[in-house]
Amino acid sequence: MHISPLSVFRSSRLGFSPWMLAGVACILLVAMMGLSERSNERERAFMVRNLTDRAEALIWALEAGTRTGMRHAGLVLGLVPLLTETARQPGIVYMAVADTEGRILALSGTARDDRQEGVMLPEVAGEALELPLFSQVTDKPSWRMHRHADGSTVFEVYRTFAPLRRPYGQHGMSGRHGMGMHGMEMSQSGMSCMPGSAGGVVPAGAARPVVGVALVAFDAGPYEDALKRDVRNNLLWAALAAVLALAGVVSLSWVQHYRRWRRMLRTEVTRLRAEVARNERLAALGHLAAGVAHEIRNPLSTIKGVALYIAQRVPAGGREETAAKRMIDEVERLDRVVSSLLDFARPDDFTTAPACVGELIGTALRLAEADVQAKNIKVICDVPENFPQVCVNGERLTQALLNLVLNAVQAMEQGGTLRVRVRLTAEDMFSLEVSDNGPGIAPEARAAIFTPYFTTKPSGTGLGLAIVHRIAEGHGGSVRADNAPAGGAVFTLTLPVRGPVSKKARG
Numbered sequence: 379m380h381i382s383p384l385s386v387f388r389s390s391r392l393g394f395s396p397w398m399l400a401g402v403a404c405i406l407l408v409a410m411m412g413l414s415e416r417s418n419e420r421e422r423a424f425m426v427r428n429l430t431d432r433a434e435a436l437i438w439a440l441e442a443g444t445r446t447g448m449r450h451a452g453l454v455l456g457l458v459p460l461l462t463e464t465a466r467q468p469g470i471v472y473m474a475v476a477d478t479e480g481r482i483l484a485l486s487g488t489a490r491d492d493r494q495e496g497v498m499l500p501e502v503a504g505e506a507l508e509l510p511l512f513s514q515v516t517d518k519p520s521w522r523m524h525r526h527a528d529g530s531t532v533f534e535v536y537r538t539f540a541p542l543r544r545p546y547g548q549h550g551m552s553g554r555h556g557m558g559m560h561g562m563e564m565s566q567s568g569m570s571c572m573p574g575s576a577g578g579v580v581p582a583g584a585a586r587p588v589v590g591v592a593l594v595a596f597d598a599g600p601y602e603d604a605l606k607r608d609v610r611n612n613l614l615w616a617a618l619a620a621v622l623a624l625a626g627v628v629s630l631s632w633v634q635h636y637r638r639w640r641r642m643l644r645t646e647v648t649r650l651r652a653e654v655a656r657n658e659r660l661a662a663l664g665h666l667a668a669g670v671a672h673e674i675r676n677p678l679s680t681i682k683g684v685a686l687y688i689a690q691r692v693p694a695g696g697r698e699e700t701a702a703k704r705m706i707d708e709v710e711r712l713d714r715v716v717s718s719l720l721d722f723a724r725p726d727d728f729t730t731a732p733a734c735v736g737e738l739i740g741t742a743l744r745l746a747e748a749d750v751q752a753k754n755i756k757v758i759c760d761v762p763e764n765f766p767q768v769c770v771n772g773e774r775l776t777q778a779l780l781n782l783v784l785n786a787v788q789a790m791e792q793g794g795t796l797r798v799r800v801r802l803t804a805e806d807m808f809s810l811e812v813s814d815n816g817p818g819i820a821p822e823a824r825a826a827i828f829t830p831y832f833t834t835k836p837s838g839t840g841l842g843l844a845i846v847h848r849i850a851e852g853h854g855g856s857v858r859a860d861n862a863p864a865g866g867a868v869f870t871l872t873l874p875v876r877g878p879v880s881k882k883a884r885g
Contacts, residue, residue, distance in 0.1 A: 406623045410616030433535030433594040444541035458484045477590040532595040539592035671716040682709040730877040732767040742779035760799040769877030778849040781842040782812040789816030806875045815866040854878030
């Protein structure tokens with residue numbers, strides 16, 4: 379089967395589907411985006427943990443400072459300046475402490491005091507501060523994101539505020555200092571302080587005296603900007619990784635196809651070299667055969683003439699007449715061999731013209747009619763109606779068909795069915811099939827069946843199928859020999875509809 383290097387290149391280039399490349403790119407992009415999202419989740423979790431730990435430390439420090447300030451100025455008077463000073467650290471928007479009923483005890487920044495039923499209504503960024511319900515607050519820090527009306531976003535961390543969590547007995551809070559905590563009403567806040575034991579000491583093992591809720595609000599803007607930058611960077615790296623991975627896949631594919639192309643090209647070069655060598659041998663053989671044939675034909679004519687003269691002069695039915703007729707038959711056989719040699723030696727370059735395939739098949743069948751009728755062979759010719767004309771050399775194609783028909787007739791010793799079938803194939807080609815129901819082709823003979831002088835018949839010249847092969851190649855086509863599934867041989871001529879391509883166009 380002929381495979382041109384251009385067709386090999388095209389098949390290797392189109393072997394990797396663009397949809398497959400797009401699918402691989404999408405899979406890689408989705409995978410990298412998933413990894414990017416996981417990285418963003420880790421960054422977000424690290425931010426939450428960092429701010430939560432920082433808020434926890436600030437609340438612990440606020441509780442410790444409150445315990446110290448309560449000895450001298452009471453809870454609220456000591457808490458407000460301490461909270462205000464603590465809230466001045468970088469990144470803190472505001473801090474607040476409220477009692478268990480939601481009343482503000484201290485708030486950093488600005489606050490508006492409406493004194494509605496003794497409740498302070500604070501404002502942060504132009505809107506009222508909303509503290510979490512005390513029932514939702516635990517000893518463990520919780521957090522929430524809150525966006526204000528001005529567009530700013532804060533990260534709020536809150537937990538219970540219990541400055542009296544530790545016992546005060548070791549600090550000696552008795553007498554004048556302890557009286558501030560012993561059943562005393564906090565008039566400035568309206569909150570009753572948790573009573574301690576005698577002398578203001580909270581005994582170890584007692585319930586923790588929770589004052590209320592402490593809240594720390596951080597500016598989330600820098601963290602959100604950092605997360606957005608991380609998202610953009612991760613997406614950029616993901617896209618770059620996907621492109622590199624896709625480039626790797628494409629490179630591997632091209633390497634694979636390049637290797638395949640090289641293997642096929644080596645095979646094609648080997649086939650072309652073998653074909654060139656074969657053509658050179660056949661050309662030399664053809665020139666030699668042409669010279670020998672011309673030298674033999676003239677003496678054969680003389681021998682045949684003498685044999686005919688003797689057959690007419692000797693008595694009928696005698697040994698002399700039998701010898702003369704045998705001589706005539708052998709001369710005719712040699713003449714057929716010489717004619718085959720001359721046909722085989724004819725040049726490949728021949729002109730083509732539009733012709734009707736049906737008429738060429740009919741001519742070949744008429745030339746073989748005597749042999750067909752002698753063996754009582756049934757002929758079936760299958761040519762589609764309105765089959766287009768083809769550009770061929772009518773004389774040479776008729777000769778090829780005649781050789782195939784005679785070969786099929788000779789294969790059917792006891793008669794049978796001869797089929798000739800014509801079909802259009804892909805790429806502007808058409809096929810001519812000549813099949814029989816004889817014994818078929820032996821496996822050991824298939825490889826050399828188109829080789830000159832190869833024959834399996836006692837009286838064969840070995841040039842009939844070689845001539846068919848040469849005519850097929852001259853038309854820019856091919857011939858193939860197969861065995862039919864039901865028995866018999868099938869010879870298929872595949873030729874171009876528009877005639878052979880010129881050598882200039884092939885190059």
